[in-house]
Amino acid sequence: MEIPHSLPRVRIRRRGADKHPLILKAARDLVAESGFREAQMSLIAEAAGIAIGTLYRYFPSKTELLVELVKTTAQREVDVVAGIAMRDGTALERLGAAAWTFASRALRGRRLAYALVAEPVEPDVEAARLTYHRALARVFKTIIEQGMAIGEFPAQDAAASADCIVGCLFEGLVAPLTNNAAADAAQTDAHGSAIITFCLRGVSGSQAPAFSIPTL
Structure with a gap:
């Protein structure tokens, strides 16, 4: 051969x-x-x-690029919030701190945050934003379930409660995110605290104390 x-x-x-x-x-x-x-x-x-x-x-295409941008940026934000959720403390404290982490980071990067939660976009980009919504809700759902397991929170649909928290944050922060005036920082913080207080009272089923901005 x-x-x-x-x-x-x-x-x-x-x-x-x-x-x-x-x-x-x-x-x-x-x-x-x-x-x-x-x-x-x-x-x-x-x-x-x-x-x-x-x-x-x-x-x-630009749409494909924006979808990838939403996915990577959103995952980074979810990871930060999840890290806060895993800290020590009561379920109420961790839920408040996790929600405030999301809100404060959004308010520091207002234009990008507005794009991620509210700016009119193509359907494919909107679908990527919905994935962001669900991932963030899963973090809150985990804390709520932990609070229910130890009797800190009353029995409830944890998934529905978590979705409501994300909805309150997304919708409640739209107006502050469109206002870039630095002079409004104190008012904006108060607005964010009021939203989180509302969410914590709804989940805990009690007159929880007004949310105080934590030192993260």
Whole structure:
């Protein structure tokens, strides 16, 4: 049997550095500055320092890029809130602290937070935001279930209560998120505290004390 002298040489195309994180950062920065609508693909490519053709190789459409942006940014926020929820303390204390963590981070990054919860978007982006809603609700649901298990909270539909908390936060913060005046910080904090107080009283089934902003 004749043995070939050598196998055909396969040319390996070397890829450059992965631009994916760079693109997402550029997109997030633009959305944080001016919202989804103004974050055009050409501006994102320019901010990332890449050619527009390179951007489209990673993300064939703006919608796909925004869906990925919502997913990654939302997961980061959920992870932070979940970390607070796992701390020591009563269920009421942890629920309040977790809700305030979400609210305070949203108020520090108002434009980006508004885009993540309220800005009019394409259906695919809205679907990604709904996933964010559900993931955040699961964190609150876990705390509520723990409170019920030890008799701190009355029996209730924990999933429904958690959804109500997320809904209160999302809807209740829309007005403050659209107001960028730094002078309103104290009033905004008071507004956020009132929302959380309402949620805690609803879950605990009692006249829980007014929520005090914790030192996180």
